[in-house]
Amino acid sequence: MTKTLGKFAGRMLLVGCGNMAGAMLDRWLAAGLDPARVAVVDPVAEPREGTAHFTTLADWQAADQSADWIMLGMKPQQLGDVAGELAAVAGGAVHLLSILAGVSLADLAVRFPEARAQVRILPNLAARIGAGVSAVTSTGDADSAAIEALLKPLGEIVALPDDGMMDLVTAFTGSGPAFVFRLIEAYAAAGERLGLSGDDALKLATATFGGATALLARSGEKPGALVAQVASKGGTTQAGLDILDEGGELVALMTNVLRAARDRGRELADIARGDD
Numbered sequence: 001m002t003k004t005l006g007k008f009a010g011r012m013l014l015v016g017c018g019n020m021a022g023a024m025l026d027r028w029l030a031a032g033l034d035p036a037r038v039a040v041v042d043p044v045a046e047p048r049e050g051t052a053h054f055t056t057l058a059d060w061q062a063a064d065q066s067a068d069w070i071m072l073g074m075k076p077q078q079l080g081d082v083a084g085e086l087a088a089v090a091g092g093a094v095h096l097l098s099i100l101a102g103v104s105l106a107d108l109a110v111r112f113p114e115a116r117a118q119v120r121i122l123p124n125l126a127a128r129i130g131a132g133v134s135a136v137t138s139t140g141d142a143d144s145a146a147i148e149a150l151l152k153p154l155g156e157i158v159a160l161p162d163d164g165m166m167d168l169v170t171a172f173t174g175s176g177p178a179f180v181f182r183l184i185e186a187y188a189a190a191g192e193r194l195g196l197s198g199d200d201a202l203k204l205a206t207a208t209f210g211g212a213t214a215l216l217a218r219s220g221e222k223p224g225a226l227v228a229q230v231a232s233k234g235g236t237t238q239a240g241l242d243i244l245d246e247g248g249e250l251v252a253l254m255t256n257v258l259r260a261a262r263d264r265g266r267e268l269a270d271i272a273r274g275d276d
């Protein structure tokens with residue numbers, strides 16, 4: 001891993017540094033971001049060594065801090081609590097970054113009209129180990145080289161032309177790890193139900209999902225082609241696939257899961273806007 005964030009220059013303020021923003025910050029610091037360039041405002045988060053830490057935005061301002069990059073890392077429901085105070089300092093050369101589910105670029109432009117650019121980033125928790133994927137889209141005069149340098153240590157980057165698909169992507173890749181963890185949990189629980197010990201079942205399930213996804217990513221083959229390499233005609237795998245594929249129920253279930261998560265993003269945007 002490179003020990004520099006390359007073209008990413010300037011000072012960063014994180015407003016909210018919980019599970020997701022904290023994972024991003026830890027990865028950035030591990031990738032060489034100078035902690036002296038970072039300030040965090042969060043009433044409960046654990047301060048990171050070398051970063052300036054404040055409980056409230058007023059404390060940050062009282063300490064005469066400045067930022068070139070401000071990232072919203074609290075919950076969408078908390079946008080109204082911070083937007084007024086933040087808008088006053090998010091002008092001129094400031095990039096306003098948001099990882100908030102649901103909140104659109106248009107909403108950000110209304111809240112932070114003076115920012116140089118509004119940038120919507122949808123990361124996921126695997127950013128903590130550099131194996132995440134970040135979808136990104138922006139409006140205004142965004143420095144895309146700097147944004148790419150910032151997101152690169154977190155994993156893959158997918159640039160979207162606008163945020164029309166961002167609520168679906170939030171469900172797909174943002175919530176996605178939780179859905180995958182739940183699938184692994186169910187796989188392990190089924191193994192346990194059929195006789196494995198709990199520890200063995202989780203260890204075997206984790207290795208099976210990890211190995212299969214690594215092979216899929218590295219081989220360049222389609223999932224169906226790899227299924228065919230596992231399933232012998234009339235063999236054990238086919239007996240299981242006959243259940244899994246029955247009536248297209250698995251795809252129907254996943255469609256319902258993603259639809260519910262996507263639509264909740266729209267509701268969160270309404271709450272953040274104060275329309276609920």
Ligand SMILES: NC(=O)C1=CN([C@@H]2O[C@H](COP(=O)(O)OP(=O)(O)OC[C@H]3O[C@@H](n4cnc5c(N)ncnc54)[C@H](O)[C@@H]3O)[C@@H](O)[C@H]2O)C=CC1
Pocket residue numbers: 015016017018019020021022041042043044045073074075076078081082099100101122123124125174175
């Ligand atoms: N957790 C995840 O995997 C992902 C989360 N997101 C987005 O990231 C954001 C944060 O989610 P999580 O990290 O899961 O939540 P979290 O609850 O772990 O973190 C939120 C943090 O915001 C802080 N906070 C609350 N009010 C504040 C205020 N007025 N000023 C400053 N900080 C304040 C809290 O103390 C907390 O540490 C959300 O908007 C969510 O939509 C996006 C993609 C993935």
Ligand SMILES: O=C(O)[C@@H]1CCC=N1
Pocket residue numbers: 101170171174175
């Ligand atoms: O559950 C949530 O609302 C956030 C957004 C994507 C992942 N976590």
